[in-house]
Amino acid sequence: MAQAPKFSARLFHYQVATASSKSPASTRHIALHPSTQPDTCTRKGWAQNNMVTTAAASNKPFVALARSLPPRLQTFFARYPPSPPPAPAHAASSSSPAERTTATDTNKKATTAAQQQKQPLPATKKTLYQNDRPNPFEAWKNPKTGKWQNPVYSYRRQAELVKMAREYGVEELLPPTRKGTEFRLARRVTYGLRVKGTGVGQKIKGHKFERVADEKMEKKRDAVEGMYDMVAEWKRIGAYRWKKFPK
Template identity: 45%
Template structure:
């Protein structure tokens, strides 16, 4: 996308919805703007409108300009129109989600050392019960042989 000429960007801009066009006008990406371009007024206030910013004097955090819901809407629109790579870094960006999934994997609360995952009692005991059943089935031929040898009358021991 960065290798397109300005005429191609103009043609592309004519096909974009007004909301997305307004966003890209306020926060033009570096790929379109170029290296030495002056930032817009909006960009000076918040370089990335999708992230919270810290006030330089008070040290207080300011919320992002765009909420997570509006970020998701803009990212979806950009993806549908083929300009997703021009959007700023966001939690809602599919590349960011994929990178986090690769980095952290499928983490489930309670799966650490010495912890158990919550669930119904039958769900928590299911693995041990299935192991017992499997072992019982594997030992069944031996038990049948012993039953046939001893008989019903002399059977005093149950399988353990």
């Protein structure tokens, strides 16, 4: 079966304009179906179509991942989409003169497609929420009034979002927050446990019975171990002359 040609916007508008001046309805009907017309796209149009197709194919796993997230995370990422990673150095460099002067059109198309696949995805346009508050997890100072405004998401809601994102493996896509795992681990390494006496080589005062408990247990252990010797001594001295009664 022959493959249907691609859609050409320029040819489509031209055929619609031509068909509007003709009276037969069959001609107008045929002109309004661009899939039945031959493709006369230019090299630039072919490259644009190929770029869109490649981007759509590469974004399929990300779309499937986004649909698997809970609605709360989907709403958050729709308002505050994560920024794309920085572009590598080799991707930003232009093609060499030898590549621009290839012999045939086929080689030119293949070179153009390869260059477009190497190029990183363009930066996403900021949403209205991002324009108002770049980081919804941090306080923001109004430049006009000079007053500080609370974060859009409270610490409790931040912790809930971080917990859900950690379960689905997308915590790295969230903005920096004090409730994140990385921040908490760094703080624990810097300060350790903030409870006095719980560090290495530290002791707490405690109650008096807690402070002398070890000493008392040591005395009881020594008394139990020397019980046989004390019984033998009591038999040797006798009950009448025995003076080592407990207090």
